Amino acid sequence: VAPETEAPTEVPAATPEHTRTGMSKASLKQAYIDNLFYIQGRFREVATPHDLYMAAAFTVRDRMLDRWVKSAQVYKTSHARTVCYLSAEYLLGPHLANNLVNLGISEVARRAGEELDLDFEAILEEEEEPGLGNGGLGRLAACYMDSLATVQIPAIGYGIRYEFGIFDQDIQNGWQVERSDTWLRNGNPWEIPRPKISFPVRYGGHTEHSRDQAGRSRVRWVADMVVSGVAFDTPVLGYGVGNVNLLRLWKAEAPESFDFQVFNVGDYYGAVHAKIEAETISKVLYPNDEPEAGKELRLKQQYFFVSCSIQDMIRLHLNTVGPLETFHEKFVAQLNDTHPAIAVAELMRLLMDDHAMPWDAAWDITRNTFCYTNHTLLPEALETWSVALFERLLPRHLEIIYEINRRFLDTVRVRYLGDEARVARMSLIDETGGRRIRMAHLAVVGSRAVNGVAALHSELIKTTILKDFYEMSPERFHNVTNGVTPRRFIVVSNPRLAELITEFCGHDRWIRDLDCLRDLEEHAEDPALQARWREVKTAAKQDLALWLSQHGGVVLDPQTMMFDIQAKRMHEYKRQHLNVLHIIRVYQRLKQNPNLGMVPRAFIFGGKAAPGYYMAKLMIKLINSVAEVINNDPQVNGFIRVAFMADFNVKNGQRLYPAADLSEQISLAGKEASGTGNMKFSMNGALTVGTLDGANIEIRDEVGAENFFLFGMTAEEVRRKQAEGYRPWDYYHGDDELRSDIDLVTSGLFSHGDTNLFRPLADHLINQDPFMVLADYRAYLNCQDRISEVYDRPAEWDRMSILNVARMGKFSSDRSIRDYAERIWGIEPKPIGI
Ligand code: B1N
Numbered sequence: 001v002a003p004e005t006e007a008p009t010e011v012p013a014a015t016p017e018h019t020r021t022g023m024s025k026a027s028l029k030q031a032y033i034d035n036l037f038y039i040q041g042r043f044r045e046v047a048t049p050h051d052l053y054m055a056a057a058f059t060v061r062d063r064m065l066d067r068w069v070k071s072a073q074v075y076k077t078s079h080a081r082t083v084c085y086l087s088a089e090y091l092l093g094p095h096l097a098n099n100l101v102n103l104g105i106s107e108v109a110r111r112a113g114e115e116l117d118l119d120f121e122a123i124l125e126e127e128e129e130p131g132l133g134n135g136g137l138g139r140l141a142a143c144y145m146d147s148l149a150t151v152q153i154p155a156i157g158y159g160i161r162y163e164f165g166i167f168d169q170d171i172q173n174g175w176q177v178e179r180s181d182t183w184l185r186n187g188n189p190w191e192i193p194r195p196k197i198s199f200p201v202r203y204g205g206h207t208e209h210s211r212d213q214a215g216r217s218r219v220r221w222v223a224d225m226v227v228s229g230v231a232f233d234t235p236v237l238g239y240g241v242g243n244v245n246l247l248r249l250w251k252a253e254a255p256e257s258f259d260f261q262v263f264n265v266g267d268y269y270g271a272v273h274a275k276i277e278a279e280t281i282s283k284v285l286y287p288n289d290e291p292e293a294g295k296e297l298r299l300k301q302q303y304f305f306v307s308c309s310i311q312d313m314i315r316l317h318l319n320t321v322g323p324l325e326t327f328h329e330k331f332v333a334q335l336n337d338t339h340p341a342i343a344v345a346e347l348m349r350l351l352m353d354d355h356a357m358p359w360d361a362a363w364d365i366t367r368n369t370f371c372y373t374n375h376t377l378l379p380e381a382l383e384t385w386s387v388a389l390f391e392r393l394l395p396r397h398l399e400i401i402y403e404i405n406r407r408f409l410d411t412v413r414v415r416y417l418g419d420e421a422r423v424a425r426m427s428l429i430d431e432t433g434g435r436r437i438r439m440a441h442l443a444v445v446g447s448r449a450v451n452g453v454a455a456l457h458s459e460l461i462k463t464t465i466l467k468d469f470y471e472m473s474p475e476r477f478h479n480v481t482n483g484v485t486p487r488r489f490i491v492v493s494n495p496r497l498a499e500l501i502t503e504f505c506g507h508d509r510w511i512r513d514l515d516c517l518r519d520l521e522e523h524a525e526d527p528a529l530q531a532r533w534r535e536v537k538t539a540a541k542q543d544l545a546l547w548l549s550q551h552g553g554v555v556l557d558p559q560t561m562m563f564d565i566q567a568k569r570m571h572e573y574k575r576q577h578l579n580v581l582h583i584i585r586v587y588q589r590l591k592q593n594p595n596l597g598m599v600p601r602a603f604i605f606g607g608k609a610a611p612g613y614y615m616a617k618l619m620i621k622l623i624n625s626v627a628e629v630i631n632n633d634p635q636v637n638g639f640i641r642v643a644f645m646a647d648f649n650v651k652n653g654q655r656l657y658p659a660a661d662l663s664e665q666i667s668l669a670g671k672e673a674s675g676t677g678n679m680k681f682s683m684n685g686a687l688t689v690g691t692l693d694g695a696n697i698e699i700r701d702e703v704g705a706e707n708f709f710l711f712g713m714t715a716e717e718v719r720r721k722q723a724e725g726y727r728p729w730d731y732y733h734g735d736d737e738l739r740s741d742i743d744l745v746t747s748g749l750f751s752h753g754d755t756n757l758f759r760p761l762a763d764h765l766i767n768q769d770p771f772m773v774l775a776d777y778r779a780y781l782n783c784q785d786r787i788s789e790v791y792d793r794p795a796e797w798d799r800m801s802i803l804n805v806a807r808m809g810k811f812s813s814d815r816s817i818r819d820y821a822e823r824i825w826g827i828e829p830k831p832i833g834i
Contacts, residue, residue, distance in 0.1 A: 018798060020062050023105055023552070028112040031059045044116075050186055052118060052365040053096070053126035057189035060099050060109075060131050061235070068235045068244035071832045072158075075154045079321050080830045081329065083148065083155040083820075084313060086134040086343060087336035088302060089138030089285070090145070090159050090247065093650030094127040095190045095234075097492045098146075099176060102237045126181045129651050131165035132249075134289045134675050135569045137375050139650065140453075140813075141336055146485040147813040149238030150512065152829035153821055158309035160247035161191075161232045164284040167290075169647040171552070171610050174624035176609055178287075187523075189236050192250075197231035199311040200255060201304050203299065209397050212356075221396040227278040228255040229308035239487050239512055242832035250308040252281035255489075264625045288587050288610040289569050290381035299342075299393060301384055306343045314350060324355055328368035332825045335372045335447065338439035344370060344446030345397040353396070359403070371824050372443040372450050373480075374461055375673050378573065384436035387429065401428055401437060408445050415472065428466045444469050451478040454674035454695040456715060480820055481698055482674040483813035485516050489680045493654035495685060496536045501805070504529075515809035520802055537685055537801070540658035544657045547655055548604075554631060556644040558600040558659075558662045561641070562791050565681070566664035567606035567648050567656050570616035573671040575603065577619055577761065579664055580771045582784055583626060583642060584741045590636045599788040600639045606648030618761050620644065625750040625758075630771035653677075657684045662787060666780065668771040670715035672696075679811040685801040689783060691776070695811070703807045711783035712776040721775065728769035731777065738777050742766065 017027040019034050036042050036657040045053075075082065100106040113120040133139060150157040167178040202223030211220050229250040236245045282305050288291060314324065315329055321330050335341055344366060351362035376382070390398045405428040416422050425816065428445065430436045444450050444466060452458030456524035458479035462470040470477050491498045491511060501510060504523060510516035523529045541558035549555050556563070566579050583603050588595055605623050609616035627642035646654060663681030665672075665688050672694040682699055683687055690696040691712040700708040713721065732739055742762050744750075751757040765773055791797050809815070821827045 011181075011302075014659050017793055021066055023063065023103075023108065025108050025112045025115070027108055028059060028105070029116055031062065032056065032112065032116060034779070035059050035062075049122060049126050053123050054187070054189055056109075056113075056123050057096055057127070060096060060103065060105075061189060063103055063105070064099065064235045064237050067237065067832065067834070068246075069243045070242060071154075071244045072831055076320055078830065079330065080154040081825075081827045082331055083153060083825055083827060084309065084331055084333040085141060085144060085148075085155060085157045085336065086309060086333055086340035087138070087141040087157065087159050088305065088339035089132070089133030089185045089253050089336075090141045090157065090249070091133030091138035091650060092130045092142045093139075093488065093654070094124070094129045096127050097124050098488055099237055101487055102146075102150075102239045104240055119423060128186065129649060130183055130188070131181055132159065132162050132285060134166055134285070134287065134669075136482075136510055136674070137289070137337060138539060140482055140676060143246055143483065143485040143488075144811040144817060145236045145245065146238070146487060147483070147817040148171065149205050149243045150241060150485075150487075151227055151814050151817050151821070152238065152241055152243045152831045153245075153817065153827055154243075154830050155245045157236070157245070157247040158305060158312075159247070159249050160282050160285075160305045161251045162282055162285040162509075163251075166285055166608065166649070167287055167611070171624060171644060171646045172620045172622070174628070178611050180284075188484055191232045192234075194231040194233055197312070198228050198253075199227055199308045200226050201252075201307045203300065203303070203393050204225045205395065207399060216356075216358070218356075219396065219399070221349075221353065222308055225274075225277075226255055227304065228253045229304060231308075231312070240508070240834075243830075244832075248309075248312070250282065250305050251285075252278055252331060254278040255382045259364070287608075288612070289571070290376075290378065290610075291383050291613070294386060294389065295392065296389060298534060299389065302339055303342050303346070303394060303397075306340045307346055309340075309341055310346050314355075321326075325350060325356065325361070327351075328365050331369060332827065333370050334820070335370055335443055336442050337373060340754055341383075341439040341443040341446070342394070342397060344442055345394075345400045348400050348404070349396055356472065361666065363404075363407075366446060368445040368448055370443075372440075372447040374440065374450065374466070375455075377457070377460055377465055377673065378671065383439040385439065387435040387437060390437060398437075401442060404442070404445060405429060412472070422468055426472075432659070435502055440465065442608065447476075449478055451480045451824065453480065453482045454698060456670075456692075456697050457673040457694060460670060460715065466488055473629055478824060480824065481695055481810070482676050482679070483811050483816035484676050484679045484683070485813045486511060488650075488654070489657060490683055494536075494540060494658035494684050496539055497658065497805075500532060500536055512814070513809075514812035514814065517806050517809050517813045520806035524799045524802040524806065527795070529802065530795060532796065533685070533798050533802055537659075537661070540684075541661075544604075544655055544659035548645065550645055552643070552646060554627070554641060556604075556641050556643060557600065560600040561600040562661045562788075563602050563604060563659050564662040564664065565604045565606075565652060565656055565660040565686070566666070567604075567645070568675075568677050570607045570609040570613070570619050572615055572619075573771045575771055575773055575776075576607070576623065577765070577774065578666055578780055579603070579605075580619075580622055580626060580745075581738070581741050581773070581777060582781060583630070583640070584744055585737060585781060586640055587626075587630055587636060588737075588740065588744065594635055596639075598639055599791050601641075603640065603642045604645060604656070604660075605643070606645040606652060608648060611702050615761065615764065618758065621743065622750065622758055622761060653680070657686075660684065660686035661791065661801075662686060663688045663690075665693070665696050666712070666776075667691060667693045668776070669693045669713055669718050671771065679808065682804050683808045683811065685789075685805050687797070687800055687804060689780075689787060698810065699808075702810050703804045707803050709783050709787050711779040713772070713779075718772060721772070726772060726775065727768070728766055728772075728774045729772035731764045735778060737781075740775060 019031040035058040040051040042051045165181045170177040203225040205223040208220045234247040351357040505516045505519045545556045545558045657680045663686040665678040675694040689709040748755045
């Protein structure tokens with residue numbers, strides 16, 4: 001088994017290829033055996049599935065490294081302007097298949113695997129995905145890293161290397177049960193630890209003000225806790241290019257200088273405790289898609305990764321370009337929501353306190369470095385931190401924030417003489433109730449540009465949460481509509497569709513330029529294409545049905561059933577319960593008329609609930625309870641089935657998107673900032689049933705209103721109805737079917753006779769219904785009836801499906817990144833050849 005004995009026969013002597021870098025089948029095979037032997041210390045006969053995966057991962061990683069080093073060299077020597085994406089979350093998903101695609105060696109690797117008698121799919125399955133994010137915001141950061149490299153923009157993604165990412169979800173007795181995510185347990189072959197790239201991060205203590213010899217005021221921050229942030233680097237390769245960017249995630253450790261003797265004379269346990277406290281900072285991702293009020297550790301996490309990242313940027317700048325006066329010419333830093341907004345104060349602190357820069361110069365640089373993306377209008381998701389907590393944890397930053405605020409409010413007062421109400425509204429400090437720091441205001445004041453993530457959302461920002469700021473400087477407000485990467489969400493997850501598209505849209509041209517999908521348009525009516533289109537969809541549905549039957553046991557019929565899927569975080573504003581009410585309506589109709597001719601449907605759900613979000617967890621229980629009754633009722637289960645896919649994550653998402661006929665995007669208008677699942681489904685040929693919310697509006701504009709199932713109130717109608725005083729009670733009493741559906745929820749039918757279990761959900765709908773489920777119920781049902789009619793006409797449905805895919809070019813994250821680069825960052829591609 002010694003590789004040397006095989007080498008002469010496997011690698012022809014004439015090839016200049018190297019086992020470390022060669023892309024031929026022979027080189028890949030040789031390298032694989034080599035890695036299995038020299039890295040895992042195994043030969044085939046004794047290798048575990050994990051060994052086989054690791055050998056594959058190292059074989060692929062080796063092939064990225066020369067490009068990575070070359071990119072770093074070119075970026076460095078050319079002083080390339082660089083984007084730093086600051087994000088508390090990166091929901092990366094598995095690397096192996098994606099890197100194979102981006103290297104362009106999927107096929108040859110598959111064949112090499114076959115010749116080595118390896119189960120290629122099993123090896124891909126073996127990878128634990130890094131779930132370092134909650135949902136859309138974290139996944140967007142991952143798509144943007146892919147696109148930054150693909151459109152050849154020099155970039156560094158900065159974030160936190162959480163030891164435990166988003167929890168794994170089990171379903172037990174219909175309820176969500178959380179299990180901790182141990183993604184690092186077996187090692188992570190994609191990261192390279194950089195123990196020598198580390199920075200101290202300090203907390204607490206006090207500040208000392210003095211004057212230096214030149215009479216300038218100087219501040220010394222005497223902290224009482226210090227941790228060390230250590231870099232872990234992951235290469236991010238672009239598709240079909242030589243550019244490899246850097247994802248640098250920070251792990252918290254006790255500092256190297258941490259000395260038991262000096263700091264804790266005789267107090268061994270105290271010393272160990274301090275070490276644990278340091279390591280706690282990067283231990284676990286907060287599993288909420290909105291902030292948990294006042295959690296000190298969360299603020300520590302935010303400051304931790306921001307401080308490391310800004311110190312790293314300063315180090316890089318001093319090592320290459322030189323004087324800090326040009327920092328903002330070298331770097332632009334994009335704040336992914338307010339989670340890294342403390343960066344504004346941190347850069348000010350470092351420039352002034354460590355590099356002796358005067359306020360005005362430091363402010364000029366800071367303001368020209370940062371740009372801020374807002375991702376939500378939900379009031380409960382807007383971050384604020386109590387002044388008291390800040391004072392305790394980050395006393396120097398609080399002083400700086402006060403000074404930023406003082407100077408900023410002076411400009412507001414000059415501009416709006418006498419308008420103290422406006423001053424109070426715009427202040428970085430919310431003085432109503434306990435004093436709190438408004439992180440969105442800090443981000444806006446400290447940034448050159450502010451953007452929302454879909455057209456509607458960007459408009460609503462200007463008229464609601466940031467209205468005053470927009471009035472003061474409208475030129476700083478932008479829209480950049482989100483996008484998703486077609487590499488992962490078509491090529492990797494739906495290879496059959498990718499192959500079919502390639503026949504019409506030019507060999508892999510469309511993969512780097514998604515507008516090329518337009519070439520499909522002229523064939524939308526072609527029965528031959530439609531037939532093959534349908535085959536591809538049915539095959540994907542078969543894959544999903546098989547997987548679901550093996551994981552959870554629900555049996556769905558991919559031939560006859562429409563796959564109707566809602567997969568996203570569980571949240572009342574996303575209205576999974578509206579979907580459930582529709583299921584219950586269909587169920588009741590079938591019970592009343594068992595001979596009802598109807599299009600069979602599989603209703604499929606996936607999504608995690610924040611562990612502390614009771615209503616969301618109850619929705620999961622409701623879905624599973626309705627599933628239990630329907631799936632076991634022979635009177636209806638030939639027509640409808642309900643499945644809840646446990647543990648919706650990137651890997652499982654890749655199983656769902658290709659298999660959907662219908663995509664549920666039914667949030668209350670004005671609540672979903674953009675949505676990105678909507679794009680992933682549509683790109684895979686699902687038709688959308690959706691409200692005029694977030695990016696749904698733009699998807700509908702692109703694919704054509706006639707190819708989109710629209711229902712429900714507009715954001716403006718929602719606003720008006722709420723202003724008038726919304727009374728869900730009236731809907732409940734005014735619509736017999738609605739009342740009967742809600743009453744069935746509390747009847748005990750779905751809860752083994754327990755009439756209390758779902759009472760909180762039903763009562764909340766009837767009495768409060770903050771997301772207006774009842775107001776949109778009737779429109780939703782009518783729309784669903786139309787959908788069933790169209791599905792019954794396959795040629796029409798297939799045409800619409802083809803046109804959806806053909807017109808999705810806009811929603812490539814490559815387009816989003818080009819928008820950022822041109823309109824916000826002012827940065828040019830820096831191509832690296834292969
Ligand atoms: O960001 C996505 C959007 O497509 C979604 O519409 C939006 O809901 C999502 C606090 C968030 N907004 N805010 C968050 C996540 C974690 C957290 O701790 C807030 N996520 C979104 C991408 O733009």
